[in-house]
Amino acid sequence: MVKVLDLKRHVCYMIVAAIIALLITVLLHYPTLLHLEELGRIVVPRPKSIAVARLSGLVVYSEERGLLPISYITPNYVEDLLEEALKENPGALILVINSPGGEPSACYEIYHMLKRYKEEHNITLVVYIPSIACSGGYYISLAADEIVVNPDAMVGSVGAIGMIFSYVDLFKKLGVEVKIVRSGKFKGLTSPFKRIEKEDIEFTRRIVYGTYRHFVDILMESRGDKLREENLTDILNAMIYLGDEALKVGLVDSIGTLEEAKERARELAGLPENTPVVEVRPRIRRITIPLLPWSILVALEYLIPKAPSNSIKIMYMIGT
Amino acid sequence: MLSTMPGKESLVPRIVFYVYAISTIIPCCMTIVSLIPTLFDISIYLKPISTALSIFGVLLLTYIFYIALNYIRLHKLRFSDFINRSEIVVSDKISEIDASSFRAILEIMGNRIRRIPRRTSPIFIAPLVSVLYIIGHVTVELASRYVLEITPEAFLEFPLSSEALMEFVMYTTTMSIGSILLLVSVILCIYILHILNRDLYELESIEDEMISTLRPLASKIGLKLPYREVNIAKRNTILYAILYIVTLGLFGVYWVYRVAIRDPEEHVKEDYKVYSELPKILAITPQ
Missing domain, CATH: 3.90.226.10 (2-enoyl-CoA Hydratase; Chain A, domain 1)
Known part of the structure; x- marks a missing residue:
């Protein structure tokens, strides 16, 4: 019983640690949440x-x-x-x-x-x-x-x-027949x-x-x-x-x-x-x-x- | 007598260590992968995972440190208490002279234990590792949010405007503070690993000395006190620290395993064998 309680305590700690780690990661890597995309801009004109x-x-x-x-x-x-x-x-x-x-x-x-x-x-x-x-x-x-x-x-x-490529002969050898139905003479x-x-x-x-x-x-x-x-x-x-x-x-x-x-x-x-x-x-x-x-x-x-x-x-x- | 021995429950649970090891090894491998130029881009996409695992790993390390430091602290207190309360049983085989010389030895042991430096409380020092690491990590990450459009040549050729200078000072300050905090957290880790090993080593040698003094007395009453089969090694902290840095933290996993898991476990196991025999020769004043 003591062991089970202990394990529960350790697992609880690990879950809390995981939640903290996740929260920090989300805040750091999805900076739009805190409007932290850009803290400042250091711009100096460079030589050509x-x-x-x-x-x-x-x-x-x-x-x-x-x-x-x-x-x-x-x-x-x-x-x-x-x-x-x-x-x-x-x-x-x-x-x-x-x-x-x-x-x-x-x-x-x-x-x-x-x-x-x-x-x-x-x-x-x-x-x-x-x-x-x-x-x-x-x-x-x-x-x-x-x-x-x-x-x-x-x-x-x-x-x-x-x-242009045609597979007609290839398909014929394979025994595959394809019929084309077209809505107009230029279709297909x-x-x-x-x-x-x-x-x-x-x-x-x-x-x-x-x-x-x-x-x-x-x-x-x-x-x-x-x-x-x-x-x-x-x-x-x-x-x-x-x-x-x-x-x-x-x-x-x-x-x-x-x-x-x-x-x-x-x-x-x-x-x-x-x-x-x-x-x-x-x-x-x-x-x-x-x-x-x-x-x-x-x-x-x-x-x-x-x-x-x-x-x-x-x-x-x-x-x- | 056995109550002076630390119980199993006060040792670092292996499950916590295994999870810590996984959450440390993966980011270490990711860091190594990021050093390969062709895989650099992949490592950028994996950065959030690496960050999450690193922070998780550090929080678990804090837990491991807390339990291990607490174990040593309790062990020292209990051992000191045991020495204060122990008295040799005078019998027809053990004279009053033997008893008083043993009492003198116990006094010397007590003084030696008192000379082991008093360490900062685990409840303060262990979380400090996490706090320093997380603040350092967040600070460095925030500093990287500055958009730098500057080259060293430009810096020399064109004087910075006051706004740009202010931003530049802010950027360098933030980055430096973050880096220093990260460095301090690493140094603190190394220090904790060092004291874990040194304190346990010191305690074990005092225990061994006491047992070896008791051994001839025990043999007089036909009692054979066992020898330790495994002794704690005094680890070279400088060498271990170099290996820790060279392997980008991978060696740290082994180091933690040795000083926070394996060494205390072996010590407890050996203690059990020795201490279980002692009530046959010593009288312990009840608390």
Whole structure:
């Protein structure tokens, strides 16, 4: 009996301790309860800096994809990165872009986000391409005041690409029959449960050329005066150039290393020589293990439709 | 005679220790995880759990300290009382001279017990650990609510405005007070663990000395007083404190287990064997 009473006493103490611990934790970690979100703000104007931020991977709208270790550039990620860069009071921002391309809508959003950012905050934007900025990767680079490229990097591939998939033969082999009931003749275009027909090709072509036209408009608006006319046909036919070739045809502004890009950014922004260079990282870091070559990952992760209903893919993408 | 022995109920219950160990080991592991750069973000999400468990763990540690310190205090009082009330039984085998020499030895033992430093009351010192830790933790957390938009370069280049300076002084003061309180709570923990070990060690050596004096007298009447099989070790507090800090608190769990759970338990067990024989040779004045 004594033992049971003792145990009760100990358990009671433990319960009281747990309640106290929980109460303190709730008050500390949910500060809105006590209006303690921000006790004070110590703000001191900083000297201007040159911020360096890195964008690497497929340009996509949403990060919620498979488990494959691919890096993504999403509008949310870019926004987060730009917000972090602002804390460094940048006079110039260098974006190190390394991307084979991606979704048109995400490219469009990131391009305009960068444009707005540099205008709103009066920041000189320089893009440095160390390895690859093709198609959608190049699209977002067009927001820069100047593009510096590594001579061995790949640049260009101005164009869009579309693919349609059909599972009819596969389903036939599996013994599965699918009948499609449509409310209108355009409903279910590019459905993977029917054979690819002329209208599907035409529809895809229309979408591809539509997004391609948007890309060309942005290219002309940003670099129309810098592109060499005799190479324009090749450029608009999605030719890929090495860094030094890209300079000749006017796709980029200069050749160099990241150090030269920093120097160029400093000159363009009119910053003093001792301006500090700060590396900017997003608040939430992502774990990526770049083990496989791009093409395999892209094929596995993105281009093979995950659900049969998602059978059409339009991309600003290199080599697919 | 046996009434002088501390009963089992005054020892730290193991269930409390096990819960304490779990609630301490998990936040320690979380701290270690947060040191791995790729897992840093995960540790941010787990921070509330870690905070709750740490505070819970400290409150349980307070309870453990209270029971353990109280046990030592009572043990010392009872042992001292036992010495005052004990008298050797004079018989045909034990002479008056033996009895008076034993009385003299008991007096020396009594003086030695009195020389063990008087410690602060457990009811005050044990909760102090929790109070200091919780206030320190809350203060540091509140200090982190300050939004700092300042770099060392900016501090040198641009003088702070009076408002910003005031905020900065408030921030550094809050953060320093919190950190100092946390540090003091850790030092206090180490001190309590130190005195738990030292006091019990000291008491046990006095007890052993008394028993070894009694042993030849006991053998005269054909009584064999048993030896202790396990003795309390004198632990190196500095080494243990270093290990405690290096392992980010994990070693502390073992330290608490040794000095607050295992050592008193073993001491009581050994005491029982020895003291159960003593009424055969000693006469104890009733209270």
